[in-house]
Amino acid sequence: GGLIAALGYAFAAVAPNLGTLLPAMLIIAVGLGLAIPGRNAGATLAVEPHEHGAVAGQLAATVGLVYVAGPILGASLYAAHPLAPIVAATLLSVVAAAIAYRKLARRSSGAPFTS
Numbered sequence: 001g002g003l004i005a006a007l008g009y010a011f012a013a014v015a016p017n018l019g020t021l022l023p024a025m026l027i028i029a030v031g032l033g034l035a036i037p038g039r040n041a042g043a044t045l046a047v048e049p050h051e052h053g054a055v056a057g058q059l060a061a062t063v064g065l066v067y068v069a070g071p072i073l074g075a076s077l078y079a080a081h082p083l084a085p086i087v088a089a090t091l092l093s094v095v096a097a098a099i100a101y102r103k104l105a106r107r108s109s110g111a112p113f114t115s
Helices: 002-014 018-045 049-080 084-108
Strands: none
Touching: 002 018, 002 084, 018 049, 018 084, 049 084
């Protein structure tokens, strides 16, 4: 999901008009729609059953923090350069996908799943 979102962000960065930006946004939505549930599931799988409530609370708090910090960070990046927010989103999506891949590779090799 993270790589799909990164691909959508990359397309959005070079979209010359609304007709090409909208399909890029659809690709981003599909990528995030695949990545976010996996992130939530992975977080709960990484802890003991009695810790699931705490993890769910932390995930919900993270969403709230992103709603506050995201626009501030995005506006700051945009002030530096108009494409900076999309470039940052692309890079963060690639990093998230790489981390997820590494965790899954370790898990499939029989190593315990840890955060």
